[in-house]
Amino acid sequence: MLSSKFAVIPKDIDLDNPSEELIKGCFAAPIEIDEPSKLVEYQKHKFDDEYPDTIWLLVTVTMRCNYKCEYCFQGKHDNGINMSGDVVQQTIAYIKNEVDRNPNLKKLCITYFGGEPLMNMQAVRQISSFALEYTKEKGLEYGAAIDTNAFFMTREISEEIKTLGINQAQIAVDGFENFYSSTRKVPKTAFQRVIQNIEHSAINVIIRINVTKKNVEEVKELLKYLYNLPIVKEKRAVVSIKRVMVYSNDPCAGDGGCRLTYLEQGRTCKLIEGHFKQYLTGYLKYVGLSQSIADTSNTGHH
Numbered sequence: 001m002l003s004s005k006f007a008v009i010p011k012d013i014d015l016d017n018p019s020e021e022l023i024k025g026c027f028a029a030p031i032e033i034d035e036p037s038k039l040v041e042y043q044k045h046k047f048d049d050e051y052p053d054t055i056w057l058l059v060t061v062t063m064r065c066n067y068k069c070e071y072c073f074q075g076k077h078d079n080g081i082n083m084s085g086d087v088v089q090q091t092i093a094y095i096k097n098e099v100d101r102n103p104n105l106k107k108l109c110i111t112y113f114g115g116e117p118l119m120n121m122q123a124v125r126q127i128s129s130f131a132l133e134y135t136k137e138k139g140l141e142y143g144a145a146i147d148t149n150a151f152f153m154t155r156e157i158s159e160e161i162k163t164l165g166i167n168q169a170q171i172a173v174d175g176f177e178n179f180y181s182s183t184r185k186v187p188k189t190a191f192q193r194v195i196q197n198i199e200h201s202a203i204n205v206i207i208r209i210n211v212t213k214k215n216v217e218e219v220k221e222l223l224k225y226l227y228n229l230p231i232v233k234e235k236r237a238v239v240s241i242k243r244v245m246v247y248s249n250d251p252c253a254g255d256g257g258c259r260l261t262y263l264e265q266g267r268t269c270k271l272i273e274g275h276f277k278q279y280l281t282g283y284l285k286y287v288g289l290s291q292s293i294a295d296t297s298n299t300g301h302h
């Protein structure tokens with residue numbers, strides 16, 4: 001990923017002629033740019049410069065998902081596929097090769113991504129087991145995280161993934177029951193189920209709030225609610241706020257203009273800051289508006 005920004009791209013966008021905003025936001029590139037090699041070069045330099053002794057990998061174990069969130073880039077979740085057994089083996093071989101060819105390596109970090117990664121636990125188990133054993137054998141540090149909607153993250157599953165070296169989950173909760181179920185196309189009971197799973201999590205949690213015009217008011221109450229969860233009070237969970245913006249000059253682009261548009265972002269930022277000021281200066285000191293506090297999984301979309 002070229003950026004940790006998060007946006008909704010209007011459906012009718014002309015991808016052959018991307019707008020300036022899309023290019024500036026690193027969501028599209030002019031046709032003459034060789035994106036794959038740019039991406040490799042960018043990531044290599046980014047991580048080589050920032051973490052010369054660490055390998056960071058984002059592993060998408062499935063494109064399947066039990067949710068259908070409005071803002072999800074995956075789109076056709078019903079047609080999503082799991083990472084196959086062959087690709088799991090190739091991923092393991094890739095990790096081994098990367099570890100072996102880097103004599104200065106001190107740490108390996110993996111983030112499991114999707115789709116909903118808990119829908120392919122077999123791949124998570126296989127890759128994690130290898131990574132755990134191999135880093136131990138090589139005397140390296142190992143850390144892993146998961147981006148999940150947490151619907152399937154029962155206490156048992158969180159305990160299991162903890163034994164697999166996954167010590168942090170990023171989970172998005174953008175509103176209460178009604179908002180949550182209508183924007184994610186899930187039953188109303190899903191919200192409480194997810195909150196319960198967060199509460200009983202055996203691993204640390206980043207609760208991610210994606211803010212749009214639709215939920216900007218509700219988020220104030222949501223923050224109060226989340227703050228009162230024991231897991232947040234005990235500092236085993238933190239809250240991270242991200243704006244969802246449309247990178248377009250059209251104020252009606254993307255779901256009837258509910259997203260925070262690029263052109264009005266200055267005004268909107270002020271509005272959001274006004275809303276959340278009391279929390280920012282008060283008890284929710286961890287919350288960041290433009291920058292997620294997450295030090296892993298910054299590409300998260302759940």
Ligand code: SF4
Pocket residue numbers: 065066067068069071072073074077114115116148149184301302
């Ligand atoms: S955003 Fe995450 S939870 Fe929602 S549909 Fe996409 S993959 Fe599933």
